[in-house]
Amino acid sequence: MKQRMQQHWGLWLTLAVVLLGLIGVGLTRVNAGLYRQTVAQVTHVSAVSHTATSDEFENKDVNDVQMVTVRILNHQHRGQTYQIKNNYTQSGAMDQAYHRGNQVFVRIPADRHSTVTIQGLKRDTALAFVAWLAIALLLLIMRFNGLMALLSVALNAVLFYGAIQVDLATNGGHVYTLFGVLAVIFAALTLWLVLGWGRQMLVTFGATLVGTGLAVIISLTVFAVTHERGVTYESMQYVTQVPRPLFLVETVLGSLGAVMDESTDIVASLFQLKTERPDIAANQVFKSGLQIGHSIMGPLINVLFLIFMADTFAMTLLYLRNGNNWGYTFTMNMSLGMVQSLISGIGIVLAIPVASWLASRLMPGEVSTR
Amino acid sequence: MNTITVLGAILFILMTVIGGKTGATAFLSLIFNFGLLFLAVVLISWGFPAMGVSLVIGTIILAFTIFFGEDNELAAKTAYVAALIVMVVLILIIFPVEHWIMAQGFSLEDSEDLEGMSLTIGVSFVGVAVTEAILSTLGAIAEASIAIAAGLSEIIEQHPQVTTKRLYVDGISIGKQIIGTTFNTLFFGFFGGFLALFIWFSGLHYSFGSVINNKIFVAEVIMVLFSLIGVILTVPVTTWVMTLEHRRGQSKLKD
The missing domain is CATH 1.20.1640 (Multidrug efflux transporter AcrB transmembrane fold)
Structure with a gap:
């Protein structure tokens, strides 16, 4: 009977940890304040151009340009919006398309005339989710x-x-x-x-x-x-x-x-x-x-x-x-x-x-x- | 003589001397798997869809690894069916995650290696990332499914009347024994190979925030996590397939 109770508690404790973990994953959407880099959220994207390309080895690819509107989430520019041009290819070896809702790192130069650039996608939420999935399964089964x-x-x-x-x-x-x-x-x-x-x-x-x-x-x-x-x-x-x-x-x-x-x-x-x-x-x-x-x-x-x-x-x-x-x-x-x-x-x-x-x-x- | 040839010859001799016939076939499966991996890259470079290639090549790699390494027929068959199921489930997890996390292709750290290369090659690197993730998990899935299936088939052999419920308990308990060491195999396998990258991160004082959002780091960590998820899922799935096989065997006996 006592052992039964312990097993019961073990299960509830595990479930509690798993649920808390999921909340933790959700919190990474609003952790911009913890970053030194400037974090922004994409609020709107519009396609600008779409050109077929071909390189010297006759690889066919497509070059896309999109206009990405972002709202800054942290530090001194918080709340401001910027429009940033993003070039990407269909193969996406070093670039990518952005979608509404994505959080990204941006660089805002001190000098007003330089353009604001996107440095990369903020991947912590997705990473935390996969880690959560693995750990939750591990604890639940093992x-x-x-x-x-x-x-x-x-x-x-x-x-x-x-x-x-x-x-x-x-x-x-x-x-x-x-x-x-x-x-x-x-x-x-x-x-x-x-x-x-x-x-x-x-x-x-x-x-x-x-x-x-x-x-x-x-x-x-x-x-x-x-x-x-x-x-x-x-x-x-x-x-x-x-x-x-x-x-x-x-x-x-x-x-x-x-x-x-x-x-x-x-x-x-x-x-x-x-x-x-x-x-x-x-x-x-x-x-x-x-x-x-x-x-x-x-x-x-x-x-x-x-x-x-x-x-x-x-x-x-x-x-x-x-x-x-x-x-x-x-x-x-x-x-x-x-x-x-x-x-x-x-x-x-x-x-x-x-x-x-x-x-x-x-x-x-x-x-x-x- | 080329270093790879000599090392390969030594490995072959050792595997044959120590492992006998099983060792020799295991070496053969290694060579086949290498051929299949290379074939996968070549097929993708010819324009075949990455998903289809990973499914087909993955199915064959699992077959070679499992049937060449395990002599017990019931264990091998069960392990293979279970490994296939886990692979399909993993693909259903890997595909959306890779499209969400976008850790495909190359990063700024690769710039030096990419000099003079054309990157606009018309092959989706997200697809390639999916293939990489799927293929890297297969070894671990095969190993775990063989371990569980072999253990359970031995139990069935010794106690043919064992109940389904009992088999579940046994399967999970074998899983608990292997999970710790398998976890370490994966951890060291992935991170041992990335020592240079970690030295790079530390040497150039990347902040914690930039490391956990870095393309290469994230790509590597999710590969470990996918493998881990694969191994964990393998435990109950293999046990389940074994109970089905066992029940079928029992009802056949009754007829």
Whole structure:
């Protein structure tokens, strides 16, 4: 009965949190006062012109011009309205049409004769809505476990932010050490939150570090032997520091979650096996571990592969439509993602025997017989 | 020798040695998926509608990933049906959201890479953003649906008379076990790759307000969130499909 009551309260509490969240999403429509930038709402749009264009590669597009009337929502110009000309294309690679009700950032120059420009769409409401949807589903279906998953991601995000600040303070001079240590802390913290402190957590932690470490050693060896031919660091995006260390660190961090995921699964199943059959031999445990690993690795490598590759879509498309051939387009856009996927894949595969071996040797029963 | 070839060869050898036949087929599915992804871009660049391309390619990618990775027939079939349902539901969420949030194409941060390129290519970048979002979620959906379906089919094998209600409880409990680590796979997978961008944001002192409205950042975050929504939905959907299969199997036995 008491448990029933608790479940009841849990449900009501979750529903309350979900409803409050939705109100929070709505509030982002009226948060203009919190922004330093000038925020405006589109009150009226009218089409001005519509011209078909064609570029040197015979791509047909349409150029549109619209007159956008905006009312300023914050700061010293609040309440004033402006008419702004907006150029956009049908493909919308870097521009977009605006509609009535959109909130936008505008720049109002101090000098009266310069024109007011739209800097971009205010996306926080839509972003908050999607975040709300994800969190609401997580809490409603997973309850407490969902909350813990959120907590671990939030803590990791804070650590990530802290490490970036340190990296900037040291001008990227110690990227390897800094993010190497960060990866270890990430793994320890995440596994501690998922598994709690204990032998199982330590075994999983060990498997994660050794698996990832081996993958890095193998990749560096391959890099040295092949002189990194085909690894186009120059095509890396958003780089403000030396690209090579950044790329390696990105790869390690990118695969870390997947390797942990897999090690957790394998080690947990093996510990379970040991509890059910305490007399099982270490070798048998090792073999069972490999067996479990077989079916996990394929899907897991595909998860990362699809994530790494999907990001390159827009740029790849642009290259193809700009008259580049497939080979060059691949090299400039997809090769880095490919290298990243392959290194992660190697880490994921190697973590299987490592996790199985560590689990088979470090099981509670084994130690007591020593 | 090219670095990609050597790394690929090493991965293939490792997967075959450690994973045996399952490992080798899993490597094959990886190659097929790469081919399909590239095909998707090429098809869109030829002018095929992005939505249609993502639906067709997505259906095939799910099939390769699920049927090449799982040997148990009941589990694989259930996982595939469930993954397809989740994909369709996700498309219904992704499509309107991408048109609302308009985080498509490129941003000012990309300017350097875009030098000398013609941007007026006549392909809707919102459509491309929808495709990107759908395809990036597929791996996570496939993985989760396989995990749930495999777990449940094992329970059915050991207790053939298990009730539907009991299966629901078990399905959700397997889901609770995998959600924490899957969440981390997604988080690290997406954000590990965007370290450079975050250093850029911090280095140039973007305010919190500009970061959460930045096109690239928003595009990336909603991709993580879509994947997460996909994984969460996969748990009850896979369980539901499994109960249907189970009930059908039971009524067949009675006949």
